[in-house]
Amino acid sequence: MRTHRGTLVAATLVVVLAGCAAPVTKVDSGEQTVGDRLQVSLEGPWNQVRAPALAPAQVWTMEGLPLDRLLVYSGIKNEQLIHAEGPASLKNFAFRSTMQPDEIVAMFEGMLTRDGSSFKLVKLGPASFGGAKGFRFEFALTRRVDNVQLSGVGYGTVSNGELFALLYQAPRLAFFPRHQPRVEQMARSARIKT
């Protein structure tokens, strides 16, 4: 239902960005720390959006939330939810320290499909992340609310029982190819501070 879907999306996103502090701030090039433990080296600035509804992830974007999103997770603890509390009817997804890469990916998949979107894993393989043994995955996501087809890439690792990860999603046409190289570079530069 177009009008409600469109305004619902807009309204939801605005609600997502509530807060007195500036909702959008600039993340400059160079060394940046996410949370207090994940260090990344940026080539070019990003926009950080205050989005309590997407906590505990930090949310970055280049083109705006209706288009692309980078979710950065730093030091997620055992049994911690990877998303904000929602209505009781929606299933919750919590990280467990014993999770294997495929389970962590399944957890993210669950979170991304809570709204009826559909997720397809394209690739999953071992990769170094944060200076530790981790994994990298690629996915396709069809967003239910507006039918836009997104491509995604994610990196993750479990260090001392805590999850460090980043997930980037953007429309598969034009936008994902445009920003993917910088996301890959950011992921390669990531270091976990102990």
Next chain:
Amino acid sequence: MRRRDFLACACCASLAPGLAAAQPAWEIPARFARPDAGSDEGGLWSMMDREEVRLRKSPFSLRDPKLQAYVQDIACRLAGEHCPDVRVHLVRTPLFNASMAPNGMMQVWSGLMLRADNEAQLAAVLGHEIGHYLARHSVERLRDAKSRSAFGMFIGMFGAVGAVGQVGLYAGMFAYSREHESQADSIGVLLMRKAGYDAAEAAKVWENLQLEIKARPDGDASRSPFFATHPPAAERQQALAELARASPGGAANEAQWREGVKPFLRDWLHEEVKRGQHEESLALLGRMIARSPALADYRWARGEVYRLRAKDGDLDSAVADYLAAIADGGEPPDTHRGLGMIHRARNQAAEARASFQRYLEAAPDAADFTMIKSYLEELRT
């Protein structure tokens, strides 16, 4: 537009068997003309037309021509003279649901097709929806909904793909009344029999669905989009059974149905497992395995659910199901991956290696090929 009111009495559904037949026969109305653009129905109709265009273009639309033609044919035979007005759209959503908008747009969700054991069961649900359409219940609901807010959500229920979440949240507001439900049940059975289907299958559909709902930890029926709009009531099931007894005979066409959905079964099962509603899936798969004990795909799917739920004893149940799938033959490659994961978690290195090896051989194009290969290499050291 002519209207036919079926059985003015609201208590007809509970009449003893045989009496339903004795009532004045309900006439299937003539085909509906497009309503005047200025009328409220006209507005709804036009909106539905635009939703339908979006649905056709949506990535969630299941566009397999053969399957679409198959289901369209069933709907057509049920609709009789109204066949030209019924347009079936298959949608990729792992939930039990079908709906029919006043403009003739019919949606059938893949979750429903997964759960139907045979053509007759699908026909029961489609016939029920056509019943609502023929008796013009939706227009009545629209008029009722005008006085409520969230009208857009009402549209969302017929509307294409935004519906999933909305249906859950708002469907209760727009549930069909008991009178509408029993009327649609009666018409549905009538249409089934005219099309040559065994009406006894109608009650079975509801039974099966109830089984799943009851398996839910909270037993909350309203979370099913279909049940939220079609409130289940014990009397309805009884009434359906009585209606069926009053006109016995007809076919179920189980073999044709299985053949028709075979190419999609594995995908739909995968989607069902991914829902993460373990208790419901176990109830559903248990039922399916009881009907077809030798079908590897069902065993694999249940194995996956047990493995993911991972409660006490679940991993053992998972292993049993995986092994049964392998014994049945034609098992999905994921069966070996699932087994391998469990062996690996239990430090059963040799078994894990063997399973992962089989997986990689069976699925060289698997998305997680490199991941499993790395596990394999780890296990070799």
Next chain:
Amino acid sequence: MRLIALPLSSVLAVLVFFAPGAWGQSKNLAPGFTSLPKGASVVIMPTDIELFSISGGGVPEPKADWTEAASKYFKAALLAKRESLGVSTVELADKDADELAEINLLQGAVARAIAMHHFKDQRGLDLSLPTKEGKLDWSLGETVQPIKKLTGADYALFSWVRDSYASAERQAAMVGIAILTLGRAVPLGGMQVGYASLVDLNTGRVVWFNRLLRGSGDLREADKAAETVNALLEEFPVAK
């Protein structure tokens, strides 16, 4: 605009009345783009319009006859503007529009991003993206090639409008609510929301964008529809 020597309060007052960027590059234009080249051809993508009537209980009810009329008037008004815009227009058949489904959906998302992050929302919330530096800087890149191929046009104009009108009962209810809340709560009696987006089909850049968000406007009659089109195409980069 000379502001020196003016007291601060009047500076602020002045700023309130001028849209940001009123001097210098307009907020509606991409950097470096001021007007369409003369004789440029613009394909008018089918407008997505929906008109609603809001009944007493606040329920928006789709009005097919209004929507059909509005689509007609909107299209006619757009075409009529071509003279004053100095462009030639290409029409796109609905059938062709099917092929472009994914691009259209993408364009919708881009438009929502611009509406959200380039303009203030109705509550005055500023969600501008620092990396965009206040510029209209969005592009669909090469993905628009199929549109160019299909139509041969240089630019594409996309538009989307949702419009609702308070029925008499609704208007009465609104007055009632205003009285009850002593004028503090002003329920929306009817809202016109929309956008128009001009995309360069060679580069995929959004070169001009206008967002409409107001409580007035009427698409139900030809002359009033023309006014809405004018509002939507306000500051359209007329060919020079």
